[in-house]
Amino acid sequence: MLRDITIGQYYPADSVIHKLDPRVKLFATLLYVVSLFLFKNWAGFLLAALFLFGFIWLSRVPVSYMVKGLRTIVVILVITALFNLFLTPGETLVEFWIFRITREGIVSAVTMAVRLIFLILGTSVVTLTTTPNQLTDGLEKSLGPLNKIRIPVHEIAMMMSIALRFVPILVEETNKIMKAQIARGADFESGNIIKKAKNMIPLLVPLFISAFRRATDLAMAMEARCYHGGEGRTKMKPLKYKKRDGVAYLVVLVYLAGIILVRVLVK
Amino acid sequence: MILDKINYTYSRDTAYERHALKDVSLKLEDGQFIGIIGHTGSGKSTLIQHLNGLMRADSGTIFFNGENIYDKEYDIRTLRAKVGLVFQYPEHQLFEATVFQDVCFGPKNQKLPKEEVEARAADALRAAGLPENLWQQSPFELSGGQKRRAAIAGVLAMRPQMLILDEPTAGLDPRGRDEIFEQVAGMHRDLHMTVVLVSHSMEDVANYVERLIVMNRGQVMLDGTPRHVFSYYKELEAVGLAAPQVTYLMHELRKAGLSVDVNATTKDEAKASILKALARP
Numbered sequence: 001m002l003r004d005i006t007i008g009q010y011y012p013a014d015s016v017i018h019k020l021d022p023r024v025k026l027f028a029t030l031l032y033v034v035s036l037f038l039f040k041n042w043a044g045f046l047l048a049a050l051f052l053f054g055f056i057w058l059s060r061v062p063v064s065y066m067v068k069g070l071r072t073i074v075v076i077l078v079i080t081a082l083f084n085l086f087l088t089p090g091e092t093l094v095e096f097w098i099f100r101i102t103r104e105g106i107v108s109a110v111t112m113a114v115r116l117i118f119l120i121l122g123t124s125v126v127t128l129t130t131t132p133n134q135l136t137d138g139l140e141k142s143l144g145p146l147n148k149i150r151i152p153v154h155e156i157a158m159m160m161s162i163a164l165r166f167v168p169i170l171v172e173e174t175n176k177i178m179k180a181q182i183a184r185g186a187d188f189e190s191g192n193i194i195k196k197a198k199n200m201i202p203l204l205v206p207l208f209i210s211a212f213r214r215a216t217d218l219a220m221a222m223e224a225r226c227y228h229g230g231e232g233r234t235k236m237k238p239l240k241y242k243k244r245d246g247v248a249y250l251v252v253l254v255y256l257a258g259i260i261l262v263r264v265l266v267k
Numbered sequence: 268m269i270l271d272k273i274n275y276t277y278s279r280d281t282a283y284e285r286h287a288l289k290d291v292s293l294k295l296e297d298g299q300f301i302g303i304i305g306h307t308g309s310g311k312s313t314l315i316q317h318l319n320g321l322m323r324a325d326s327g328t329i330f331f332n333g334e335n336i337y338d339k340e341y342d343i344r345t346l347r348a349k350v351g352l353v354f355q356y357p358e359h360q361l362f363e364a365t366v367f368q369d370v371c372f373g374p375k376n377q378k379l380p381k382e383e384v385e386a387r388a389a390d391a392l393r394a395a396g397l398p399e400n401l402w403q404q405s406p407f408e409l410s411g412g413q414k415r416r417a418a419i420a421g422v423l424a425m426r427p428q429m430l431i432l433d434e435p436t437a438g439l440d441p442r443g444r445d446e447i448f449e450q451v452a453g454m455h456r457d458l459h460m461t462v463v464l465v466s467h468s469m470e471d472v473a474n475y476v477e478r479l480i481v482m483n484r485g486q487v488m489l490d491g492t493p494r495h496v497f498s499y500y501k502e503l504e505a506v507g508l509a510a511p512q513v514t515y516l517m518h519e520l521r522k523a524g525l526s527v528d529v530n531a532t533t534k535d536e537a538k539a540s541i542l543k544a545l546a547r548p
Contacts, residue, residue, distance in 0.1 A: 179321050180360040183352040184421060185344065185376030202372065205362035209407070 009168060011128040017059040018129045021245045022138025028055075028252045029126050035259045036115050036122075043266040045114055047258050052122055059129050069124045070117065077116055084109040127164075136161035140230075141239055154230025162218070170211060177206045268295040268318065268350075268429065268461075273327035275313055287313040288324070289485040295429070295463065300455050302472035302493075303465045305482030306507045311465050312355075314482065315431045318463070319350040348377055351427030355434045357418030361406040366397070366417045369406055373425040391424035392417070394458065396450050412443040416450070423454070429461040430454065436471065448475055469497070470511045473532045481508070493532045513537045520544075 012018075017025075032051065039045055056063060090104030127135070140157035147153050178188065181202045188199055275288040287310045295301060295318075305311040316322040317329065320336055320343045329336045336346055354360070363369035370388040379387070392402060395416040401409060406417055419435065432451065436444040452475050455462040466472050472479065472493075479496040481489040483506045489496045497503075500510035500518075517529045517537060527544045531537040 176354065177360055179316070180354045180357065181372075182321060183319060183347055183354070184360070184373040185348060185425065186372075187376070202360075202362045206359055210359055 009128065010131050011061045011065060013060045013129075015058060015060040015129070016244060017055065017125070019244065020129075020248050021239055021241055022130050022134040023142050023239065023241075024245050024248045024252070025126050025130055026135075026138050026142055028248070028255075029123060031252060031256060031259075032122050033119060035255070036118055038259065038263065040111075041262075041266055044259070044262045045118070047255070047262055048118055051255050051258075052118060052125075055125055056121070059125055061125065061128050066121055066124050066128070070120055073116065073120055077113055080116060081109040081113045084112050132161050132164035135164070137235065137237075137239055152230075154233070158230075166211075166214070169214070170207070173210055174203065174207055177203055177210075268332075269293070269330040270295075270317070271328045271330070273314075273317060273324045273329065275317065275322065275324050277313075279325075287485050288317070291327075291485070291487055293480065293487065293490075295461060297428075297461055298459060299461055299478055300452070300476045301461070301463045302476035302479045303463060303482060304467065304469060304472065304479060304508065306467060309482040310485040311482045312433060313485075315352065315433060315463065315465060318429075318431060319352045320346050321352070348373075348425045349427055350429045350431065351422040351425055353419050353422045353430070353432045353435060355437055357421070357435075358406075358411070358414035360421070361414065361418060364405060365403050366406050366409070367392070367402040369417065370420045370424050373421055377425060387424045387426060388420070391420040394423055394450075394454055395420035396446070412439055412446065415439065415443075415447065419447075419450075427460065429463065431463040431465070433465045434467070435464070436466075444471070451475070467508075469503075469509060473497070473511045473513075474534075494530045497532055498530055 032048065035044070036048060039048065056066065085101060085105045086099055088102055088105035088108050090102035092100055092102055093106070094101045130138075136157040139160065140153055143151075143153045143157075178186075182188070186199065186202055188196070188203070191199065270291055270293045273288050273291040274286075277283065277285040277287050291310075291314060303311050303314065313322065317324055323337070331346060331350070334341060336343065361369050363372065367388060370391055371384050374384040374387045389402075392399075397413060397416045397420060401413060401417075406414060409417060415435070419432070422430070430451075435451065436447050439447065448471065451462060451464065454460060464472055464476060476493065479489070479491065479493050480487060481496060481503070488506065489499055489502075497510045497514045500514050503510055511532065513531060513534060513536075514529070517527050517531055517540070520527045520541065521529050525541070525544045528536070528540040531540050
């Protein structure tokens with residue numbers, strides 16, 4: 001179950017998308033996410049789907065790999081859809097006991113579900129094709145101007161990259177501790193919710209301890225190598241735009257134009 | 268315990284695919300003291316996780332006490348209690364408020380009565396060599412070596428028939444290492460358990476085990492007494508493992524014209540052999 005977390009994981013492959021400058025990908029993601037919440041009709045979602053699946057196809061990451069990432073958000077998806085289904089006022093279709101399903105409810109439930117799925121798929125393509133280091137480099141560079149208004153961009157980027165880097169480590173650690181406790185007869189599957197939560201203690205206590213241990217070790221190692229924040233720090237691989245990045249920006253601009261067209265033309 | 272043609276592949280059908288075990292067939296005799304040696308990534312950790320059912324082979328069967336552990340009716344939980352597995356850095360699994368409570372975790376999961384749980388925990392702590400004045404302390408206040416003993420006791424408390432230890436001395440100083448090995452050897456002797464010791468250092472296990480299994484690239488490369496295995500020291504070098512220093516010394520001495528036994532595996536054997544060779548006129 002824990003192996004299914006694909007958020008923040010990198011999938012190595014040799015594709016155009018992998019080679020793109022992270023700034024392009026970040027910009028595209030931002031635009032894509034905003035567009036998902038602007039669209040109110042099917043034409044818009046069709047456009048987003050086109051953009052998304054083109055992206056996925058080019059990235060050469062197996063679709064099954066991304067769908068696995070969706071499994072972890074099924075609960076959120078169902079809850080969101082149910083809330084929208086039952087709590088949207090409008091023209092009543094079905095009514096029973098205290099529940100009322102409206103036409104508007106169905107529409108907004110489906111829209112919300114599609115939005116969430118597209119959101120997760122889109123963002124996971126980006127993280128799957130970009131190493132955490134590239135991602136934070138891109139973020140740091142894109143947000144660079146904010147430094148002027150005293151926002152510690154480098155520190156935020158560093159925290160993000162460490163957090164992302166630690167996701168697979170902690171997942172692995174969790175698996176290891178889980179196995180060790182199962183070997184001692186622990187049971188993480190059966191029982192009701194309260195029992196299950198109680199059974200998690202042998203897993204969570206060692207996990208927290210190890211997370212703190214790793215954090216102090218890392219801090220010590222960084223200090224030993226004279227890390228002192230972003231000031232005057234140079235990069236081993238500075239980001240440079242190439243021709244393909246220009247092409248990618250063009251594609252993104254076409255998408256932007258598409259969004260505007262859909263918003264204006266399709267009612 | 269009998270393993271018949273075990274195969275296991277990690278992350279099948281992805282870019283990370285790795286064939287970790289290839290047709291591994293083994294027979295682990297009851298009461299034996301066995302060492303499993305292999306380079307990092309040779310499949311030794313994967314192999315031992317199959318022995319107590321934590322990992323399930325893609326193909327092949329495992330028999331324990333004559334029963335197929337992949338049978339639908341077979342209760343894998345009893346297997347896990349019978350085959351105790353001590354992971355690398357086992358102290359990372361400690362979680363209870365006191366050492367004693369932590370050691371009780373295993374037998375408690377076996378649903379034994381309270382007195383039995385506590386008796387087993389006390390026996391296990393004694394067998395692991397942890398002094399009684401530490402039993403009521405928090406496991407996080409102990410020293411590295413003591414933590415490890417507490418964790419080993421946590422597995423011993425389930426009274427396994429077979430005890431598997433994955434690199435039990437990793438990260439310990441030489442004295443801590445020797446103490447743990449002595450303790451394990453003592454457990455094998457006194458509790459009549461089958462003990463499987465996993466390590467990447469020949470030096471460490473040569474002194475204790477009666478049988479050595481060498482793993483390489485997911486396959487069993489050599490299997491026999493330490494004497495037999497170390498006689499292939501050239502082949503071992505080729506796969507990145509080294510025979511104990513004693514073996515090299517003895518070969519050098521033989522080359523220099525001294526008629527010593529090149530198959531001596533421990534320091535004491537070597538000493539006796541050299542003295543004998545020198546005493547000869």
